Amino acid sequence: MNASTIIFYILAATIISGALLAVTSRKIFRSAVFLLFSLIGIAGLYFFIDYEFIAAVQIIVYVGGIIVLIIFSVFLTHGSGEDMKRPTIGRAAFAALAAIFGGVLTMFLISQHTFFPSGKTGIEPSPENIGSQMLSTTEHGYILPFEVVSMLLLAAMIGCIVIAIKIKVPPHKILPETDEDGIEIFDQKQTTLENKQIQL
Amino acid sequence: MNLLLNISFSSLARWIDLSLTNLLNNYMLVKAIEMVIAGLSLLVFLVPLCFFLGYMERKVAAFMQIRLGPNRVGPKGSLQIVADTVKLLLKEGLTPNASDKFLFNLAPVIVVIACMLVMAPIAFAKDFQLWDLSIGVLYISSVSSIGVIGILMAGWSSYNKYSLLGAMRSGAQIVSYELSVGLSIISIVVLTGSMRMSDIVLSQENGWWIFKGHIPVLISFIIFIIASTAEINRAPFDLAEAEQELTAGFHTEYSGMKFAMFLLAEYINLFVVSAIAATLFLGGWMPFHIGHWEAFNHVMDFLPSSIWFLGKTFAIIFIIMQFRWTFPRLRVDQLLNLEWKYLLPISMVNVLLVTIMAIMGWHF
Numbered sequence: 001m002n003a004s005t006i007i008f009y010i011l012a013a014t015i016i017s018g019a020l021l022a023v024t025s026r027k028i029f030r031s032a033v034f035l036l037f038s039l040i041g042i043a044g045l046y047f048f049i050d051y052e053f054i055a056a057v058q059i060i061v062y063v064g065g066i067i068v069l070i071i072f073s074v075f076l077t078h079g080s081g082e083d084m085k086r087p088t089i090g091r092a093a094f095a096a097l098a099a100i101f102g103g104v105l106t107m108f109l110i111s112q113h114t115f116f117p118s119g120k121t122g123i124e125p126s127p128e129n130i131g132s133q134m135l136s137t138t139e140h141g142y143i144l145p146f147e148v149v150s151m152l153l154l155a156a157m158i159g160c161i162v163i164a165i166k167i168k169v170p171p172h173k174i175l176p177e178t179d180e181d182g183i184e185i186f187d188q189k190q191t192t193l194e195n196k197q198i199q200l
Numbered sequence: 201m202n203l204l205l206n207i208s209f210s211s212l213a214r215w216i217d218l219s220l221t222n223l224l225n226n227y228m229l230v231k232a233i234e235m236v237i238a239g240l241s242l243l244v245f246l247v248p249l250c251f252f253l254g255y256m257e258r259k260v261a262a263f264m265q266i267r268l269g270p271n272r273v274g275p276k277g278s279l280q281i282v283a284d285t286v287k288l289l290l291k292e293g294l295t296p297n298a299s300d301k302f303l304f305n306l307a308p309v310i311v312v313i314a315c316m317l318v319m320a321p322i323a324f325a326k327d328f329q330l331w332d333l334s335i336g337v338l339y340i341s342s343v344s345s346i347g348v349i350g351i352l353m354a355g356w357s358s359y360n361k362y363s364l365l366g367a368m369r370s371g372a373q374i375v376s377y378e379l380s381v382g383l384s385i386i387s388i389v390v391l392t393g394s395m396r397m398s399d400i401v402l403s404q405e406n407g408w409w410i411f412k413g414h415i416p417v418l419i420s421f422i423i424f425i426i427a428s429t430a431e432i433n434r435a436p437f438d439l440a441e442a443e444q445e446l447t448a449g450f451h452t453e454y455s456g457m458k459f460a461m462f463l464l465a466e467y468i469n470l471f472v473v474s475a476i477a478a479t480l481f482l483g484g485w486m487p488f489h490i491g492h493w494e495a496f497n498h499v500m501d502f503l504p505s506s507i508w509f510l511g512k513t514f515a516i517i518f519i520i521m522q523f524r525w526t527f528p529r530l531r532v533d534q535l536l537n538l539e540w541k542y543l544l545p546i547s548m549v550n551v552l553l554v555t556i557m558a559i560m561g562w563h564f
Contacts, residue, residue: 064345
């Protein structure tokens with residue numbers, strides 16, 4: 001048993017125990033923290049196989065982005081400080097069965113599959129190579145998926161802005177002067193309704 | 201004399217490596233011992249550094265407010281911070297009864313680990329770097345984002361509304377200012393064409409980027425300094441621990457050594473941010489060189505590279521410390537307006553300008 005095997009098993013233990021604790025913990029914030037350990041373990045695995053760029057992206061996206069987002073939503077959720085209810089025995093049993101079945105199936109498939117070493121020599125995963133591959137228009141270039149994903153992100157961003165934006169309606173439009181009767185009040189209701197729709 | 205000049209940190213490291221290999225003849229053990237040595241030397245460097253920064257902060261504060269500052273313990277008050285540390289060591293580390301004890305004790309550790317990991321790719325001097333990996337600056341910006349989770353964790357697990365509010369403020373602040381920091385780092389990566397720290401330093405051999413890159417790089421330098429001051433939660437951006445509103449923000453409930461760890465992390469972060477600014481914009485350990493002025497450049501080379509690096513870093517630290525006593529604290533809405541309405545659009549346009557400049561080769 002050499003050093004790299006030991007490091008691999010430490011990383012694997014971190015990932016698996018983090019994932020298990022994230023699922024079984026009854027405090028929602030602790031679950032997020034254990035998920036964090038699991039994701040950092042995966043980043044460590046990427047560092048371990050010298051895929052430094054992917055490792056850094058893993059940390060930026062999952063640790064700096066997703067986990068912070070999860071923690072914020074925990075903060076903003078009512079009553080998230082209390083322990084969650086213990087699951088019923090039936091549900092727990094079925095969840096355990098499903099997990100065991102999935103694990104066994106994966107193990108079985110991996111043990112059945114024979115891995116052939118690829119004849120091609122690998123390309124060094126340096127940021128330069130990744131960048132030029134990502135933007136190349138030649139064969140095996142990734143420019144089209146890259147641009148499609150960019151468009152998707154742009155659409156998501158515009159969607160967020162549209163949801164969050166507040167159009168300021170000048171006050172005289174919301175509340176018209178009330179020196180007349182009947183119809184004006186109806187108008188007022190309608191305009192506030194319109195205003196609400198704009199805000200939504 | 202010649203022999204002395206040839207001794208650098210890397211030759212020392214190579215000598216240690218060789219002698220250990222001869223002695224032990226076991227690759228694994230040698231690597232493990234070397235890692236321990238590297239970690240220990242980092243600690244030996246960081247703890248006195250934090251002592252010094254603590255002392256410096258007080259003296260700069262005193263200088264800005266025309267008073268003397270600490271002047272009783274030791275010569276010119278230089279042992280004041282040692283006395284403070286002893287006090288913190290002897291204090292009881294309280295854990296609130298209602299807190300989530302596991303996370304409460306884990307939070308300061310995560311904050312300190314995050315800022316220590318960031319030290320790895322920083323080039324302290326010529327050939328003196330712990331880990332010169334190909335994604336240097338990306339590594340720094342990714343690993344430093346782990347720190348915010350420690351702060352959020354501390355705020356949540358304290359079971360105190362002030363802590364929670366402080367943590368939320370700090371989370372929103374760090375996440376939004378990270379964008380500006382990233383964009384201003386990208387402008388230098390565009391000019392250098394590499395994210396490796398040693399490449400970035402070597403690209404400034406004929407002049408630092410702040411001079412070579414004209415006004416766009418100057419703009420991104422200023423944005424970097426502002427945004428990273430916000431990212432490390434220092435005044436005027438210290439809303440997360442605004443004393444008047446939130447007592448002490450996310451570390452209200454911490455005492456003793458656990459509190460000291462947050463303090464340690466704050467000072468290490470200050471150093472790291474200044475070191476990155478010095479490396480990206482002011483040439484890191486590279487002496488002050490001007491184009492092809494051979495004689496001038498040669499004279500500048502006589503100062504050791506570590507002194508250049510530390511000098512630049514401490515100059516930036518001095519500037520950031522002066523901010524604290526120059527500007528009043530921002531409100532939350534002002535803080536977010538500054539980032540989303542001013543810094544981010546400016547730095548986006550700026551990245552475009554820098555890219556055009558790099559493509560056309562308009563920089564020196």
